[in-house]
Amino acid sequence: xxxxxxxxxxxxxEDRRFVTGxxxxxxxxxxxxxxxxxxxxxxxxxAEIRKVDVSRAKSAPGVITVLTGEDVAADKLGSLPCGxxxxxxxxTAMAEPGWPVLAQGRVRYVGEAIAMVIATTRQGAxxxxxxxxxxxxxxxxxxxxxxxxxxxxxQLHEAAAxxxxxxxxxxxxxxTDAAIKASAKVVSLDIVNQRLVPNAMEPRAALAxxxxxxxxxxxxxxxxxxxxxxxxxxxxxxxxxxxxFRVVAPDVGGGFGSKIPPYAEYAALCWAARRLGQPxxxxxxxxxxxxxxxxxxxHVTRAELGLDKDGRFTALRVSTVANLGAYLSAFxxxxxxxxxxxxxxxxxxxxxxxxxxxxxxxxxxxxxAYRGAGRPExxxxxxxxxxxxxxxxxxxxxxxxxxxFVAADAFPYQTPVALLYDSGDYAGALDKxxxxxxxxxxxxxxxxxxxxxxxxxxxxxxxxxxxxxxxxAIAGQLGARAGLYESAEVxxxxxxxxxxxxxxxxxxxxxxxxxxxxxxxTLGVPYENxxxxxxxxxxxxxxxxxxGSRSTSVGGSAIVKACDKIIxxxxxxxxxxxxxxxxxxxxxxxxxTVSGTDRTKNIAEIAFAAxxxxxxxxxxLEPGLNEQAFFDPANFNFxxxxxxxxxxxxxxxxxxRIERFTAIDDVGNVINPLIVxxxxxxxxxxxxxxxMFEQGVYDESGQLLTGSLxxxxxxxxxxxxxxxxxxxxxxxPFNPLGVKGCGEMGTIGSTPAVINAILDAxxxxxxxxxxxxxxxxxxxxxxxxxxxxxxxx
Amino acid sequence: xxxxxxINFTLNGRKRQLTIDAGLSALNLLRDKLDMTGTKYxxxxxxxxxxxILVDGLSVNSxxxxxxxxxxxxxxTIEGLRSDKGFDPMQDAFVEHGAxxxxxxxPGMIMQARHLxxxxxxxxxxxxxxxxxxxxxxxxxxxxxxxxVADVIGIAK
Numbered sequence: 001x002x003x004x005x006x007x008x009x010x011x012x013x014e015d016r017r018f019v020t021g022x023x024x025x026x027x028x029x030x031x032x033x034x035x036x037x038x039x040x041x042x043x044x045x046x047a048e049i050r051k052v053d054v055s056r057a058k059s060a061p062g063v064i065t066v067l068t069g070e071d072v073a074a075d076k077l078g079s080l081p082c083g084x085x086x087x088x089x090x091x092t093a094m095a096e097p098g099w100p101v102l103a104q105g106r107v108r109y110v111g112e113a114i115a116m117v118i119a120t121t122r123q124g125a126x127x128x129x130x131x132x133x134x135x136x137x138x139x140x141x142x143x144x145x146x147x148x149x150x151x152x153x154x155q156l157h158e159a160a161a162x163x164x165x166x167x168x169x170x171x172x173x174x175x176t177d178a179a180i181k182a183s184a185k186v187v188s189l190d191i192v193n194q195r196l197v198p199n200a201m202e203p204r205a206a207l208a209x210x211x212x213x214x215x216x217x218x219x220x221x222x223x224x225x226x227x228x229x230x231x232x233x234x235x236x237x238x239x240x241x242x243x244x245f246r247v248v249a250p251d252v253g254g255g256f257g258s259k260i261p262p263y264a265e266y267a268a269l270c271w272a273a274r275r276l277g278q279p280x281x282x283x284x285x286x287x288x289x290x291x292x293x294x295x296x297x298x299h300v301t302r303a304e305l306g307l308d309k310d311g312r313f314t315a316l317r318v319s320t321v322a323n324l325g326a327y328l329s330a331f332x333x334x335x336x337x338x339x340x341x342x343x344x345x346x347x348x349x350x351x352x353x354x355x356x357x358x359x360x361x362x363x364x365x366x367x368x369a370y371r372g373a374g375r376p377e378x379x380x381x382x383x384x385x386x387x388x389x390x391x392x393x394x395x396x397x398x399x400x401x402x403x404x405f406v407a408a409d410a411f412p413y414q415t416p417v418a419l420l421y422d423s424g425d426y427a428g429a430l431d432k433x434x435x436x437x438x439x440x441x442x443x444x445x446x447x448x449x450x451x452x453x454x455x456x457x458x459x460x461x462x463x464x465x466x467x468x469x470x471x472x473a474i475a476g477q478l479g480a481r482a483g484l485y486e487s488a489e490v491x492x493x494x495x496x497x498x499x500x501x502x503x504x505x506x507x508x509x510x511x512x513x514x515x516x517x518x519x520x521x522t523l524g525v526p527y528e529n530x531x532x533x534x535x536x537x538x539x540x541x542x543x544x545x546x547x548g549s550r551s552t553s554v555g556g557s558a559i560v561k562a563c564d565k566i567i568x569x570x571x572x573x574x575x576x577x578x579x580x581x582x583x584x585x586x587x588x589x590x591x592x593t594v595s596g597t598d599r600t601k602n603i604a605e606i607a608f609a610a611x612x613x614x615x616x617x618x619x620x621l622e623p624g625l626n627e628q629a630f631f632d633p634a635n636f637n638f639x640x641x642x643x644x645x646x647x648x649x650x651x652x653x654x655x656x657r658i659e660r661f662t663a664i665d666d667v668g669n670v671i672n673p674l675i676v677x678x679x680x681x682x683x684x685x686x687x688x689x690x691x692m693f694e695q696g697v698y699d700e701s702g703q704l705l706t707g708s709l710x711x712x713x714x715x716x717x718x719x720x721x722x723x724x725x726x727x728x729x730x731x732x733p734f735n736p737l738g739v740k741g742c743g744e745m746g747t748i749g750s751t752p753a754v755i756n757a758i759l760d761a762x763x764x765x766x767x768x769x770x771x772x773x774x775x776x777x778x779x780x781x782x783x784x785x786x787x788x789x790x791x792x793x
Numbered sequence: 794x795x796x797x798x799x800i801n802f803t804l805n806g807r808k809r810q811l812t813i814d815a816g817l818s819a820l821n822l823l824r825d826k827l828d829m830t831g832t833k834y835x836x837x838x839x840x841x842x843x844x845x846i847l848v849d850g851l852s853v854n855s856x857x858x859x860x861x862x863x864x865x866x867x868x869x870t871i872e873g874l875r876s877d878k879g880f881d882p883m884q885d886a887f888v889e890h891g892a893x894x895x896x897x898x899x900p901g902m903i904m905q906a907r908h909l910x911x912x913x914x915x916x917x918x919x920x921x922x923x924x925x926x927x928x929x930x931x932x933x934x935x936x937x938x939x940x941x942v943a944d945v946i947g948i949a950k
Contacts, residue, residue, distance in 0.1 A: 021831015253897025
């Protein structure tokens, strides 16, 4: 009955509609009489708006209305909200300038929306948008976070002196300074974790409708957390009460964090639909996606690792300047703080850690979560430092790591930076990776490559990640402005099938399959009899959505909790039907049995009895078999892994090819290995993208030079190696499924492994550092600039 | 007002006669005029392959093609991909290898894979990777995609 339950490589049930073109993404939806929106966007990175003249646009064919910042102010729309507040070192709150739906008097980045044209056709709206005349006077521009705090730098916001959002720290500064001073060896690195543009393949899109009779506003939008979207837009921006506001996230074509924030366009569409009483649709062009989807990363970091004479880490001291872009995106402040510096212990027992982070406003696209969100930046910094230390000490990088790992018997392990690690066997994962990657054979492969004139290198990374956000009380203490539980409803239908409603949202993760597997195993019902519903605030109860690899550990656990309530009620019903006492009823594989007898009732019979209660304990028990649960985890969970990358560099051209890539991950118990491996492989490809291909580049005037897929290099089929992925399993003790997040590990772990491998390949050329992305040009230049004599050749 | 043209073509096995704006793209004809939304817009400049269709058996980025050029041609979109037994083997293989995540790029990816299978008798695994280079997938890391296509074509890694 449960061969398609937990642990089985069940084929995804959602895939038939995707391979036949029947997926329903937002741009695939249309409504009779819908109008189309087009946004007039700033072509300047920083300017005062003197006048927005919409008269010509308004009289263009098919134009219904043109709305500007003045209309936003007149209708009293709220500012786009920030979901996380950070406290400065001195105890004051972070600077929190507002972010208007349409620009108010000033624009602060290229792409900021100034006006919205609504017309009967998409082309008509686009044509009319070109007739909106925006009279501006340009202001000086600052693009780099490290320039934003300098004296005389252009100032973006009155509410943020010196462009600073916050100046934050974590850890024990005095102990760390002392330990660094006392260290036998200190390794330091200057690291740029470059800006990335997420580029989910589905551009953001929205379709807003307003029912003038009922007052119900409905927004279909490409988002990862429809209830959070409704809460944030309704309460903070639109003044639209939740019972009159429905948000639907249907099929969503990738998110990677970029579809979490309550974007200006979504608010604007709702507002326009409400004003007009007419459906309004908008789909982002790829150019708009580059300019307006929240970007990721963009840190500049100085990091120092202290070691004693035996190679044991004594202290880690890190100073980072983070670029938040022009405005505070919904979780912008969270990324370079609690999702970043709390991971600085890595898999190691470093006793003293201190980090300080200054977050700055610049004339660039706002920065928010992008796959990994803070944790890739932390892991890249740490794993580069560790490998650099190994190289400088002449130690095997695997041995140096092993010497510093948290031991398998030391869990739960309290780090010096707030987190309590749940479980793990870090050396076990590394051993498995060393074997799968055939590290023993590397010297031979390197020698063979050298004969061909190629420089072969090997690089390691042993990443850890905090997923499953979050214990709400802790998150609240740290600045979260919402809870972070997840909800579920498990509803038996009268004839025994089950409908599951989850607050999570799948945009590639396969919840329709994995959540059904969880229910099939827990309730002992056939997998085929379970349907999963997500993504519609009118159908599911309030929940927090999908990001940070939380769906299975938090959302899945909520489902288990609801199933447990079903079983508890089922026992009462079974006791009545079987004329036994409740305490004697056992539940296994879908059957309620009187202990020690063969008297049994299947759960489908129990469900029928609950909905047709002719023989039922009505005096003590309500009819029906339908339970809800909220799961608020007691701790994060901590997936970890061991990654080994082997590259070959052509020293003549700098062209680098990944020859082998091994990823061992421990994500706790596995619900569906097919899906877990897919998540890892896709994550690794994105991490390789950061290491070798991707960079969002602004020029000094704030123009995004990498504003299309012709300029911004995404990993393509021929760029990604065949990834050998494997798993070890140490269950998480903090959730009933024993699972840890698997969605981001690949991205977090792969980037440093690739760069470490490239630097290993280049060590004979006197190259000890390289900035990402390590393009052929950069690798070639590094070889040319290296200290080795042959590099000059 | 832009000029209109009359076009006659075959779409997924069915003869069509339409009068369209001369400037309409093939992608917009399919999505906006014919409600065939399986073919996706993702970049609009021929860089990502999400809008791939087959024109007289060859793969084409429909975002870069004028709908007027459909005239006299045989067009197959993801909605028309079928075999005598039902689903095209490529569609089955993508499901069976777990090659899909968000699904958005997959109609284009499958059309390109079908084109590769139909037009390259001696395709190698490396050739297959190069042949899929024009189709960007942000979710999967491609490995299971390669496995699915290699399985259909019958080539070893």
